[in-house]
Amino acid sequence: MSTTKQQPHQSTDDPRVTLDRDLGVFEPIPPYPTRTEREAEFYTLADGEMLINMGPQHPSTHGVLRVVLKLDGEKVVDLDPVLGYLHRGVEKLCENADYHQAICYTDPLEYVSALFNEWAPVMAFEKLLDVQVPRRAEYIRVLSGELNRIASHALFMGWMALDLGGLTPILWSFIERDEIVDMLAALTGQRMLFNYFRIGGVNGDLNHEFMSRLGDWMSRATEQIDNNMGLLNENEIFVRRMRGLGTIDTATALRMVMSGPNLRATGVPFDVRRAHPYSVYPELEFDIPTRSEGDCLARYLLRLDEVRQSIRIIDQCLHQMPDGPVMAKLPRLLRPRPGRAYAAVEGPRGQYATYAVSDGTDQPFRMRIHDPSFIHLQAVGVMMPGHLLADTMAIMASLDPIMGGVDK
C-alpha cells in the first residue's frame, strides 16, 4: 500500500508541477513550457501513440543516456535523446590545469579505452611544444593503444550480445578484456584509467611482467577470440536480429560526420591511422577492413576484423621495437609558444581529436575535445524511427557510445 496520497492535479513526473487537469500515465508530460517548435511537435501525440521514458536509469543505456521514445505500439515513431547527466566540464577543467595535469582530466572520458583519450591531447601538446618523441616511445604507444583497442572491442561485443538478451558472451569477453587490462596494469600501474602517456613519451619502459603476459596472450589470442565469437556469429537468432537493423547509407553517415568502425561499416575506408598518419603507423602493415551493408551486423563484424588487424599490428610492433629512451628531454614546467594545434587519433570508436590553443602560459587557453561517441549518438535519430522498441538498445549498442565521452 502506498503511504502518500496523491494530490489530484499534480504531475507524476515532477511534483513541483501542478496541472490544470489530471493527466493519466499515458498522456505526455512535456517540459514546462515547451522551449522549441520541435519540442512542441514531439510532445503532441497522434492517436495511439505513447511516450516512454528510457533512462537515465535503465538497465541497458550504456551509462546515463536518457531517451524519450514516442511509440506506436512497439514501433518507435520519434525520439528525443536527453544528454548531460554525466557532464563534468572536462574542457573547462583542462583550462585550469597545466599541460601535464590536463591529461588526467581527459583520461576518464571514454573510460573503456582510456589510452586514446591521453593520446590525442598528448599529441596536440607535443605539436605545440615541437617535441620529437623517441621512436621506442612511439612504438610502445602503438602497442599499448592497440591492446586497449582490442579490450574495448571485446567489451563492445559482450554488450552487444547482452542487449540482445544473451547472458554468456559478456562474461566471456570480460575474460578477454581482463587479461589485456591486467597486462596493461602491469605496464602502467592502473587497470582502467592508465594515465600512461606523457608529453614527450610514455611513463615507463616495457617491463618483464607485461612482456610475459603479452607473449602468453598473443600465443592464443586469435584462437580465443574466434572461440568466443563462435557463440554469436553462427547463432541464427543473433544474426537474424542484427541483419538489416539500423541501416545507414554512406551519404548519411558522412553527413553525420561519423567516423571509425561505424563509418567503415558503410563502405568508406576512412581510418585516421592511414588518412592522416601519425606516430609510427606509416611503418606498420595493416588493412582497413570495410563492409558495405551499414547495418548492425556489419558494424559488429567489422569490429571483429579490426581486432584481427590489431593483433597483426601488435605482432609487428614487437618485432620492430627499437632500443632507446622512452621519454624526450623536457623541462618540468611547460610553456609552449602561443599558437594552436590539432591532433586526431583513431580510437576504437572513431576519430578522437583534441584542439588545443596556447597563450604562452603553462595552462592551455582552450581545449576542445572531439568525441566520436557524441557524434555517433546523433545518428540514433536517423536510425531508430521505424524499428521496434526491442531494437533501440541493439542499435544504440552497435554504435558503441560511451556516455563519459558523450557528456564530457
Add this chain to the structure above:
Amino acid sequence: MTVISKSWNRLTLPGKVIFTALPLLGALTIGLVVAVVLLGGILVDLAAANLEVVRFLVAATAILLITVPTAFLIIYMEMKIIALMNLRLGPDRVGPAGSALSVVHGLKVLMKEDFTPTGADPLVFTWAPVVTYLASVMTLLVIPFAPGFFGQDINLGLLYFFAIGGLSVVGLLMAGWSSYNKYSLLGGLRSAAQVVSYEIPLTLSVVGLILLAGTMSLNQMVENQSGWFTSWYIFRQPLGALIFFIAAAAEANRTPFDLTEADSEIVAGFATEYSGMRFGFFFFAEYVNVFIVSALTVTLFFGGWNAPFPFPEITLALDPGSLGIGLLLLILIVPPLLTVIFAAPIWLVSNSIKGWQALLGGFVLANLFLMAVIGAVAFIGIEWVSGLLWFLGKTYAFVFLFVWMRGTLPRVRVDQLMDFAWKWLLPAALLNLFVTAVAIVVVS
C-alpha cells in the same frame, strides 16, 4: 515473586526458550493424544466416508508444498549451471557449494518492503501474482509423478492442463495493467500476444499424440508408453515433440522467448513495479512453470515414470518375522560391525587420525551405506520409488536443457516471435496432425 524473576533472569536466552518451549510442547502432546483418543474414531470414519475428498485435499496440499523446494532447486540449478557456462564460480558461500543460496533469496524476498506504486490499482495489483502462481500450481495437479502419485486422474487431463496453463497470462496482464507503468503494460501485452499465439501450435502439436494414444488422460498415456524406450511417443511423434517443446518454452516465457521480462528492453516487464513477496510469487511461478513444462514433455513424449527398459521383476522375500531371535542379533551386531569395518581404513590410512575420529567417520559412512542399501531395496522393491526417480531424473534433464538454452541464446524480437509461431510452427503442427491421421487410417 522475586525468587522467580531472579531465577528467570539468570537463565540464558536458549535456556529461556527451552524453559518456555518444553512445558508448552508437553501440554500440546498431551492435548493431541487426548484429542486423538477422543475424536480419532470419528475422524477416521469421516475420512473413510469421504476418501476422495481427503485424497484430493492431501494431494493439493502436497502439490502446493512441493512447488517451494522445486523452485528453490531450479533457481539454484540455474545460478550454478549458468555460472559454469559463463566460466565463473557462481554461488559458493551459503551452504555446501552455495546450495542454500536460493533459500536465502527466498528469505530476502520475504523481508523486503511490499510496495504499491502511486496510481496503481491496489486490488488487481495484489491479486495478479496470486493468479499467476495458482495457475501454474494447479496445472501440477494432473501430472503423474509415479504410479499412484498424482493429484487427480482426470480423463481430460491434457485439456485441463492447457485450460489452466493459459490462465497464467491473465495474471501477467493484470500485473501489466494495474502497475501504472508503461514498461509493465508493454510486458503484459507482450505476454498476452505471445502466450495466445503459442497456445495454438502447442495444442495442435499434441492432437496427433491424442489420436495415437486414444486418450487424454495423462496416466493412461504414460501407461501406454511402458516397456522398452522405443515405445515412447517421441519416436512416433518427433515433429510433434519438437513443436511442443519450442511452444512450451514460449509458454513458460523462457529464453529465447523471454520477451515479457526482457531486462535490456523493458526493464522487468510486467514485474517492474513489484517488490517483496509479490515479486517472489512471480519468480516462483516462473520456475515452477519450467518444471511443469519439462514434466509434461517427459510425460507426453518420454515415457513419464517408465524406465527406458522393462524393469526386471524382482521380488525380495523379506520376512523379518522368520528370522526370530536372529533379527534381534542382526540389529545388535550389524551397525557396530559396519562402523568398525568402515572405520578401519580411515584409521589405517594416517597416523594423525585419532581412534575416535576414525570411528566417527566410520559411523557416518556406515549410515550412508545403510541408507544406500535401503534406497536400493526400495528402488527395486517399491514401484513408486523407482517411478518417481525416473520421472524426476528425466524432468530435471529437461530443466537442464532450459537452463542451457538460457545460457546460450539471445532473445528473439517480437515480430520474429510471431512470424515463427504463425508461419512455421502452426503449419508444421498441422502437417504433423495430418500425417498422423493418415498413418492411423492406413495402418488400421
